[in-house]
Amino acid sequence: MATVNGIANISLNKSLMDMINKCLLAIGEIPYPDTFDTREFQMGTDAETARRLVEDNMLGIQSQGWFFNTDYNLELVPDAISKEIVIDPNIVRLDFGITENNRYNVVRNKVYDYKNKTTQIEADKIIADAVSIVDYDELPIEAYLYIAFKSARMFQQKVIGSLETDSFTMRDEIQALSDLQRLQLQSQDYILSNQKASTRTHNGYLVSGLYGSKGRRGF
Numbered sequence: 219m220a221t222v223n224g225i226a227n228i229s230l231n232k233s234l235m236d237m238i239n240k241c242l243l244a245i246g247e248i249p250y251p252d253t254f255d256t257r258e259f260q261m262g263t264d265a266e267t268a269r270r271l272v273e274d275n276m277l278g279i280q281s282q283g284w285f286f287n288t289d290y291n292l293e294l295v296p297d298a299i300s301k302e303i304v305i306d307p308n309i310v311r312l313d314f315g316i317t318e319n320n321r322y323n324v325v326r327n328k329v330y331d332y333k334n335k336t337t338q339i340e341a342d343k344i345i346a347d348a349v350s351i352v353d354y355d356e357l358p359i360e361a362y363l364y365i366a367f368k369s370a371r372m373f374q375q376k377v378i379g380s381l382e383t384d385s386f387t388m389r390d391e392i393q394a395l396s397d398l399q400r401l402q403l404q405s406q407d408y409i410l411s412n413q414k415a416s417t418r419t420h421n422g423y424l425v426s427g428l429y430g431s432k433g434r435r436g437f
Contacts, residue, residue, distance in 0.1 A: 230362070232355045234272060237366045241268035241373040244387055264377060271376070272369045276351070279365050281310045283349040284398075285405040286358050294329060294344045301338040303329040311349040322346075360401050364394035 230236075234256055239249035247264060259266035280287055294303045294312075305312065305327050312329075314322045321333040322344060328337045329344060354362065371387040 230359065232357060232359075232362050234269065234354055237272045237354070237369055238265060238268045240366045240370045241271065244370040244374040245377050267376070268369070268373050271373050272365070275365050275369045275372070276354075277310070279361075279368070280351050281349060283311065284361065285402055286356075286361060287350050287352050289348045289350070291345050292348045294346060295342070296339040301340070303337075303339055303344065305329065306350070308350045308352075309348050310351055313347040313349075314344065315346070358398075358401065360394065360398040364391065364398045367391040367394050 231252055233252065235250060235252055235254060238256065239252075242249050242264060245264070250265065256265075256269055259269055296303050305324055307327070312324055321331060323330050323332060325337070329339060330337050331339060334340075357365070367387055367390040371391050374387055
């Protein structure tokens with residue numbers, strides 16, 4: 219059986235329900251069917267607590283900005299009539315860099331021009347680096363397992379509160395994070411050619427500046 223970063227290349231049902239079931243299995247509870255509607259969980263139950271924890275981790279981990287959910291040099295075009303730029307709700311962070319674009323920021327889901335104190339953008343377009351939230355089935359297997367194992371470990375500690383019982387999930391979480399970080403580095407091929415809107419670090423992997431990805435893959 220083929221493996222990727224030590225993980226068996228088998229079919230995986232990547233979903234919110236699957237992550238919730240991993241949390242429940244971590245405390246010895248019977249998992250729900252994959253087709254169960256997660257919106258039907260009763261308030262205060264372990265399953266509902268696990269759901270909230272998984273959703274928080276999905277947002278928190280992805281908002282750090284990884285190769286699979288970061289778009290560099292994204293063009294934002296103002297509406298022809300209102301001249302406003304309304305941000306897609308899946309975008310959790312925009313970085314306009316340190317050029318003249320640094321006068322822009324996001325206020326109430328719209329691009330705000332700090333210099334002119336308005337949401338009406340006069341420029342034809344604005345360039346920014348964007349971090350978005352992708353759905354469960356769109357996550358790379360390494361990212362999916364990291365979020366799942368971290369959620370299971372946190373859920374186990376929250377419900378049981380024992381440091382001894384979470385040893386397996388802790389090791390799984392560390393291994394999954396290591397696999398994800400390795401894939402992050404392999405996917406970037408950083409060189410000293412800055413081709414991005416921002417010169418800030420993304421995800422803590424660079425000491426100074428963002429570098430272009432024109433490496434061995436010829437991008």
